[in-house]
Amino acid sequence: xxxxxxxxxxxxxxxxxxxxxxxxxxxxxxxxxxxxxxxxxxxxxxxxxxxxxxxxxxxxxxxxxxxxxxxxxxx
Numbered sequence: 001x002x003x004x005x006x007x008x009x010x011x012x013x014x015x016x017x018x019x020x021x022x023x024x025x026x027x028x029x030x031x032x033x034x035x036x037x038x039x040x041x042x043x044x045x046x047x048x049x050x051x052x053x054x055x056x057x058x059x060x061x062x063x064x065x066x067x068x069x070x071x072x073x074x075x
């Protein structure tokens with residue numbers, strides 16, 4: 001199910017949305033939806049990276065060299 005969201009933005013921001021959407025060959029609403037979706041994916045990736053760094057700091061995970069990694073693939 002989809003939900004409708006209405007937002008206010010400065011005229012200059014809307015102008016940029018319209019320009020970038022036109023360059024991408026998309027309607028402004030589809031462009032904004034895509035931009036928000038990409039940002040949410042980026043936030044998810046950042047959270048995963050931060051969790052991985054925390055595991056490294058705590059010693060729960062370790063970094064290995066590419067040689068060690070590929071050597072393990074021979075098994």
